[in-house]
Amino acid sequence: MYHGLAILLFVSILQAADPVPLGQLPKGKTFLVILAHHDDHTWEWGFGGFIARLVDSGWTGYYVRTTNDEKDGREWGPNDQVNLRESQEAARHLGMKEVISLNWRNDHMSSAPLKEIRAQYILLIRKYRPDVLMSWDPWGHYDRNPDHKRVARAVGEAVWMAGLPNVHPEHLAAGLEPFRVPQLYYAQREDYGKGHTANIAMEFNQAQLDRKTDAFWSHKNVRGNPASPEARRLSMETPSREAGKRAGVTFAELFYAIGEWDDVPGLKDYLQTNARPK
Numbered sequence: 001m002y003h004g005l006a007i008l009l010f011v012s013i014l015q016a017a018d019p020v021p022l023g024q025l026p027k028g029k030t031f032l033v034i035l036a037h038h039d040d041h042t043w044e045w046g047f048g049g050f051i052a053r054l055v056d057s058g059w060t061g062y063y064v065r066t067t068n069d070e071k072d073g074r075e076w077g078p079n080d081q082v083n084l085r086e087s088q089e090a091a092r093h094l095g096m097k098e099v100i101s102l103n104w105r106n107d108h109m110s111s112a113p114l115k116e117i118r119a120q121y122i123l124l125i126r127k128y129r130p131d132v133l134m135s136w137d138p139w140g141h142y143d144r145n146p147d148h149k150r151v152a153r154a155v156g157e158a159v160w161m162a163g164l165p166n167v168h169p170e171h172l173a174a175g176l177e178p179f180r181v182p183q184l185y186y187a188q189r190e191d192y193g194k195g196h197t198a199n200i201a202m203e204f205n206q207a208q209l210d211r212k213t214d215a216f217w218s219h220k221n222v223r224g225n226p227a228s229p230e231a232r233r234l235s236m237e238t239p240s241r242e243a244g245k246r247a248g249v250t251f252a253e254l255f256y257a258i259g260e261w262d263d264v265p266g267l268k269d270y271l272q273t274n275a276r277p278k
């Protein structure tokens with residue numbers, strides 16, 4: 001019994017210390033963050049630090065709030081608009097350009113038609129043509145929130161389907177062109193269970209951590225005020241340090257990153273061998 005406990009402890013320490021390779025800043029200029037709720041881009045496990053770093057590096061970012069957040073907060077009636085305003089404030093702290101609200105009914109997304117949600121994402125991807133897209137991990141299991149699961153699945157499909165000309169040809173008739181998102185960064189709490197495993201750490205600095213903290217606490221309608229300035233600071237600093245440790249840096253967030261073109265067998269090698277600068 002004692003032995004078993006010792007092994008269990010040892011295993012959990014090993015898991016906590018699993019190293020994650022440090023990612024380089026991706027190439028590009030536009031990013032899209034598509035999530036379910038007003039505050040999803042501000043949690044400790046993502047995405048604020050990476051967002052702030054991209055903005056500081058000259059990128060333009062857009063936040064897509066998929067639901068109307070009517071049930072999140074103290075008063076059902078005003079929640080939608082109060083949460084939207086606080087989401088805009090959080091986005092401003094992070095330096096994002098705009099919050100786009102799709103207003104699907106909060107907590108009802110498991111019965112909302114996947115195809116309709118996906119069609120909206122495809123339209124946005126074709127409009128903004130993001131070099132990077134962030135969302136929940138479509139393959140992450142056990143997230144109890146029905147809106148998170150629905151959004152993740154629709155995003156996972158949309159990033160690929162937006163590149164197919166026969167998908168929603170009405171978008172092409174409206175002047176948009178197919179576009180497949182080249183770089184994807186998915187986050188999720190790792191303690192939600194198997195399915196999500198981070199494969200890259202993105203570093204950020206103290207000033208970017210401060211903005212991540214400001215963004216998190218912008219959502220007063222659901223979070224109220226921190227117990228103390230110390231509690232406020234540690235709320236984002238502690239998890240950012242923990243994630244940073246796994247990549248040998250001070251602060252980081254962990255993602256499951258996919259380069260959409262890397263999965264075509266041999267393409268990367270072919271381009272490295274044959275592509276020549278103009």
Ligand SMILES: [Zn+2]
Pocket residue numbers: 036037039040145148
């Ligand atoms: Zn959420």
